[in-house]
Amino acid sequence: TKKSTFEIQTLTGWLLKQEQAGVIDAELTIVLSSISMACKQIASLVQRASVSNLTGVQGAVNIQGEDQKKLDVVSNEEEDVPVAVEESYSGNYIVVFDPLDGSSNIDAAVSTGSIFGIYSPNDECLADVGDDDSTRCVVSVCQPGSNLLASGYCMYSSSVIFVLTIGNGVFAFSLDPMYGEFLLTQEKIQIPKAGKIYSFNEGNYQLWDDKLKKYIDDLKDPGPSGKPYSSRYIGSLVGDFHRTLLYGGIYGYPRDKKSKNGKLRLLYECAPMSFIVEQAGGKGSDGQNRILDITPVEIHQRVPLYIGSQEEVEKLEKYLA
Numbered sequence: 279t280k281k282s283t284f285e286i287q288t289l290t291g292w293l294l295k296q297e298q299a300g301v302i303d304a305e306l307t308i309v310l311s312s313i314s315m316a317c318k319q320i321a322s323l324v325q326r327a328s329v330s331n332l333t334g335v336q337g338a339v340n341i342q343g344e345d346q347k348k349l350d351v352v353s354n355e356e357e358d359v360p361v362a363v364e365e366s367y368s369g370n371y372i373v374v375f376d377p378l379d380g381s382s383n384i385d386a387a388v389s390t391g392s393i394f395g396i397y398s399p400n401d402e403c404l405a406d407v408g409d410d411d412s413t414r415c416v417v418s419v420c421q422p423g424s425n426l427l428a429s430g431y432c433m434y435s436s437s438v439i440f441v442l443t444i445g446n447g448v449f450a451f452s453l454d455p456m457y458g459e460f461l462l463t464q465e466k467i468q469i470p471k472a473g474k475i476y477s478f479n480e481g482n483y484q485l486w487d488d489k490l491k492k493y494i495d496d497l498k499d500p501g502p503s504g505k506p507y508s509s510r511y512i513g514s515l516v517g518d519f520h521r522t523l524l525y526g527g528i529y530g531y532p533r534d535k536k537s538k539n540g541k542l543r544l545l546y547e548c549a550p551m552s553f554i555v556e557q558a559g560g561k562g563s564d565g566q567n568r569i570l571d572i573t574p575v576e577i578h579q580r581v582p583l584y585i586g587s588q589e590e591v592e593k594l595e596k597y598l599a
């Protein structure tokens with residue numbers, strides 16, 4: 279039966295319910311509300327990019343030497359967001375985030391997304407993060423993804439969808455532009471145990487190791503059913519992951535001869551997505567190890583990522599063993 283508007287829960291209402299139930303505390307409620315507000319602002323910027331001349335490159339490059347899009351810079355406003363500094367850190371939570379993942383898609387209006395993860399501070403300092411930040415010790419993110427208290431993403435696509443887990447299942451909230459509110463649209467999402475969709479950038483095929491090539495070749499074998507796997511790849515982790523979460527299958531960004539640890543970042547891409555997928559009954563692996571068991575030793579550490587339906591990830595792991 280169709281719910282009346284009054285029954286439909288807003289994200290704000292849902293968070294307050296979780297707080298009343300003692301699942302999260304007031305501070306985490308505020309942190310999550312702030313993140314959802316930031317995502318609404320990024321959604322507005324992304325959807326108006328072409329008309330507000332915010333497409334194209336900013337002209338600078340990021341810490342990895344990649345061209346920064348204008349929207350990368352705007353979405354990641356750091357001036358007014360103090361980097362947590364050990365001596366003055368006072369909050370109880372650390373937020374790691376990728377403000378606009380897949381931003382190379384912006385100019386073609388293809389899905390992009392923001393990814394975040396929330397930890398309690400660890401008592402260790404990760405490391406000096408570089409000369410210009412030598413006075414700052416980035417407060418403890420050197421902990422495995424299994425310590426995540428919450429993680430989520432906001433996908434900017436044909437609709438704007440905020441997907442969140444606080445450790446009791448995966449929930450999706452769709453932005454209703456009429457109210458400017460995220461409304462609960464899916465509860466306790468479960469990823470299909472298997473799915474015949476694989477999402478890899480096969481342009482790198484020649485750079486992959488032979489075991490992986492064999493895996494991909496076998497997915498294309500029609501087999502007794504006469505139906506091979508389908509390939510779907512939009513070059514945006516959030517969009518490719520969201521489709522995998524709902525339809526099943528596997529997304530992979532392998533290591534290759536060019537990039538010995540693959541391309542994706544453990545801390546603010548692979549671990550948050552792996553927390554979500556495990557909460558939905560799926561798996562996140564680097565090909566051998568559970569992503570959530572890996573402790574980062576460097577903030578921008580890359581790891582290979584294979585994530586999706588349990589049976590599909592386990593099948594991949596067998597090929598790579």
Ligand code: P6P
Nearest residue numbers: 379380381479513514515516541
């Ligand atoms: P490639 C976007 O740059 C990103 O970080 C992910 O969102 C996406 O899945 C991947 O890289 C695309 O990388 O090498 O296939 O263009």
